[in-house]
Amino acid sequence: MVTPQDDSATPHATPPAGTGLGPLNPAQVAAVQAGYRSEGVALELGALVNGEALPEVQIRIPISQLNRHGLIAGATGTGKTKSLQILLEQLSANGVPVFAADMKGDLSGVASPGTASEKLLARTAGIGQNWQPAASPVEFYSLGGRGQGVPIRATVTSFGPLMFAKILGLNNTQESSLSLVFQYADANGLPLVDLKDLRAVLMHLTSPAGKEELASLGGVSKQTAGVILRELSNFAASGADVFFGEPEIDANDFLRLASDGRGIVSLLQLPGVANEPRLFSTFLMWLLADLFNSLPEVGDLEKPKLVFFFDEAHLLFNGASKEFVNQVVQTVRLIRSKGVGVFFITQSPKDIPNDVLAQLGSRIQHQLRAHTPDDAKALKAASATYPQSGYKLENVLTQLGTGEAIITVLSESGAPTPTAWTRMRAPQGSMDPTAPETIAAAVAASPLLAKYGTPVDPESAYEILANRMNQSANGTNSAEVPVEDQARSYGPPESLPRPSRTTTRTTARSQKSTLEQVLGSRTGQTVVREVVRGVFNALLKRR
Incomplete structure (x- = not known):
């Protein structure tokens, strides 16, 4: 029996024939169920929606495929941040370190356990999720010390x-x-140096x-x-x-595990530089490139060494030169062999250059809106990037509820899974930002503060x-x-004395x-x- 949901997750009534919204026939449902079956460790994303949520048909992504990169897209307020949070939590729980930029501060809730409510428990029961509150181990960073977090600098x-x-x-x-x-x-x-x-x-x-x-x-x-x-x-x-300056961040510090074996979630706090988009987006690309240059080749692993979430990805490519985009494409294409997976988060797939989009094996697409001719064109282009399915995606993508998404990922064999209309799981961490005093206490207790907290001015x-x-x-x-x-x-x-992480001499x-x-x-x-x-x-x- 399906438990009543809150308004954002009300089961869809069976749509009329010819709308392209479903329902899928029994054979199509069985194909989806088989396509998302996994023998190894997998991250649980949610349950198939077919008129109503089907908790017996779980949508998941094999953890071994996360270094094939991915995309989380959707209009503002459709649930992208919560989808990102459930991935962060499950990766950490499975011993995979994570790096993500926290644009508005709401991702910091991953450091605090969530709070149960009647609506939340009703929603999670309806998709077969046994929800329990849980916090993840988090290291907070800031760009050059602007904001709360261990300072990150580059020469x-x-x-x-x-x-x-x-x-x-x-x-x-x-x-x-x-x-x-x-x-x-x-x-x-x-x-x-600076x-x-x-x-x-x-x-x-x-x-x-x-x-x-x-x-x-x-x-x-x-x-x-x-x-x-x-x-x-x-x-x-x-x-x-x-x-800019020293000590420069060592990318290997993002690969740490907590004492209990969980992956540490590295959150770069960015509210202080939100009005400088070129700054933080380019700095994120530098961090990704630094990982690429410093990590050894490892080939395909059972699980990634790190998953890097690139929020507001459109800012990286706005006004970018051809050479810059080529560097990004090359880095994304080759960093997989270093054991690093990259997820781009943005509003529409059209924000990502085609050569980059082609490298993204997993797609979590939340609702798109088509209020203008350009929106309609982007909607049609997004629909064309998915495998053929029983949906008319141009209709479905505008009808998704908050916390729902169209998903296709790579199966354990590397083949694309069937397209699935999915009601996403709820994060186990808090959906509200962690209190500033809690973040301040975590930063003060960080073992990295002594390493990076005080700037150094070497002879240069x-x-x-x-x-x-x-x-x-x-x-x-x-x-x-x-x-x-x-x-x-x-x-x-x-x-x-040349710029390096070991330079400490002052003048x-x-x-x-x-x-x-x-x-x-x-x-x-x-x-x-x-x-x-x-x-x-x-x-x-x-x-």
Whole structure:
């Protein structure tokens, strides 16, 4: 007997014939049931809806197929976040670490047990879910310490020119010029750790002392370098400088297990940067690329080493260059062999480039709305990406209730499962955000806080160039010394401290250097302000 549901989950009356909404005939129901049968460990997603929920027909995804990536899509308010939460909870319970960005703070509820209610228990009973409250082990992170969480930082060098170009909104010519600037810094032993390092290199190249070096780069005009400097200065002035520096996050810290063997859920708290979409979306891509570069090849595993959830994925691709998208496609295609699965969360499949969409084996599609001609076109395109079924998906996708989805995944054999109209399970964690004081206590108790909590300022390009300017002011004309000899006078490039996770040396600044005096002057501040607006779009430079 089906228990009465709350309003959002009221069993559908049998629709009239010809609507394309079902019901499926007995043979089709049996095919769905067989298609989602799993011999190994699987994540339970919900129950088939066929006029009403059928608790005996469970829809699930084999955990071994989660490194084939996936998509969670749907209009605002249709249940995407709750679908994400049930995946997080079950992955953690099965010993798989998870990384996810928490845009609005509501995902933090996974750290607290849920609260039972009459409606909740009625809904879960109707889909065959034996609901029990449960909390998952969570590590909270924040970008550069903005917000609650262990700070995550990256060095400018590891971020690379391609990602910086995307953040700064540079065109193709400016992006190529920025790549040459990175090459110049690397060739001349000028480690780029934070934004002031990149700013110092650009200011040096556009100064009279760096005129010949700028000309030697080839293809980098003073005007282009000035534009990059201006964009970089504006970017830094917005407060983004706190995201770059050391200690840099070690991606292996996302692969940890709790003492009881459950996977730790790493939540990146982002409410403080929600108005800087290019910043956080590109930073997420950098984290994914960092995982790709640091993890060994492992092939197909019984369960992933990590599942990475990429929320608001459309922001990653808005205005992205062809080269940037190619890098994303390559990373998504190859990271499977590193044991990492990636789920993109967005409103419509059309938000994801086709080359990326083609890599996503599992689809959880919540309701789509068709209020405009563009919406109707997107609805038709989304329907065409599913296997043939007994539904007319263009009709079904607009009729799904909150907490319902059209699902197809990869079976244990790797074949697509039948399309299934599914009433999703309820999360066992809280559906409300975890209290700020609880998050603060968890961050204070984190073993990672001692490792990443205090920023470190190593000797890098800023200090090296300031030293050169001081020597020049003391009578040494560095413009007359070849660049190679200048670098040699401060030791070979290999001896210079380069950006790395192990760099801890700080530089005393008891006196203001010539460069600091220039940067501190009114003219210098004007130049700096004009320089920083553009560095945030540069993608991924492999280390």
